[in-house]
Amino acid sequence: MHRTSIKHHISDQLLMGYAAGSLPEAFSLVVATHISLCDECRARSAAFEAVGGAVLESSDSAEMSEASLDACLARLGTPEAPRAPVRRAATGPFPAPLADYIGGDMGAIRWKPIGMGVRQAILPTAKGASARLLHIPAGQSVPDHGHRGLELTLVLQGAFRDDTERFGPGDVEIADEADQHTPVAEAGDDCICLAATDAPLRFRGMMPRLLQPIFRI
Structure with a gap:
């Protein structure tokens, strides 16, 4: 890239x-x-x-009593021995920060179909927002949708077009409640994206709305 x-x-x-x-x-x-x-x-x-x-x-510092550290450690309990983090190098289209989450390369991803050839893999993250990988076949569109919150979409492979904008590898689309769009993957390589949302999407079509709770999008 x-x-x-x-x-x-x-x-x-x-x-x-x-x-x-x-x-x-x-x-x-x-x-x-x-x-x-x-x-x-x-x-x-x-x-x-x-x-x-x-x-x-x-910033101004605040004085603490000599017993503050002992009291804090007592509330935390006996800590486990720290484990050295496993750092993975970039593998395929996945940069190192993302490779840590998926556990390796493309073969480690558990894709699930969500219709029209599009697949997703939900990643384990804390509450507040959800993250997923999307695999969109070249030439395929994602159902027309709006947003109830914020959505960040980072292109890892391929590209997609959204109205008048093109998003290629490394590009990030930032969409919010004001946006309604139908992303379409370009011809060539299949489009793989990392997307994060803090609220469910707002689909226009009946079928995507019915399947939304199942696919958690």
Whole structure:
């Protein structure tokens, strides 16, 4: 992937939330995966982290009693021995932050069909938002839908078009309640995306609405 070809980036608001650790895990996963591919957003994220660190250093400190640490540890109980995190290198279209979540390469993903050749794999993340991989065959569209919240879609392979915009590898589409769209995967490679939402989608068609609770979208 040519990093300079990325045209759709993470917003400042999301990067600041990521730097502050205030985003839901699913959104943080999309941001972390994108900035592993995007030099521009990685530099902006580092700048926000530096500003946050400077603010903390300039903040007034609060005195604590000598027993504070012991009281905190007592409430936590006996900690388990820390385990060294398993860091995986990028595999196929999956950058390292995402490879950690799927447990390896394409063969480790448990895809489930959701209609019209489209498949998804829901990733384990904390409450507040959900993350999933989407595999959309080349030339296939996703049902027309709107949003009840925020949706981040990061392209990992292939590309899709949405109205007048094109999203290729590394690009992120940010959609909210004001957006209604029908993404269509381009010809060529099948489109694989990482998507995160904090609310159910709003489908126009009857069939997608009936199947929505089953597919958790």
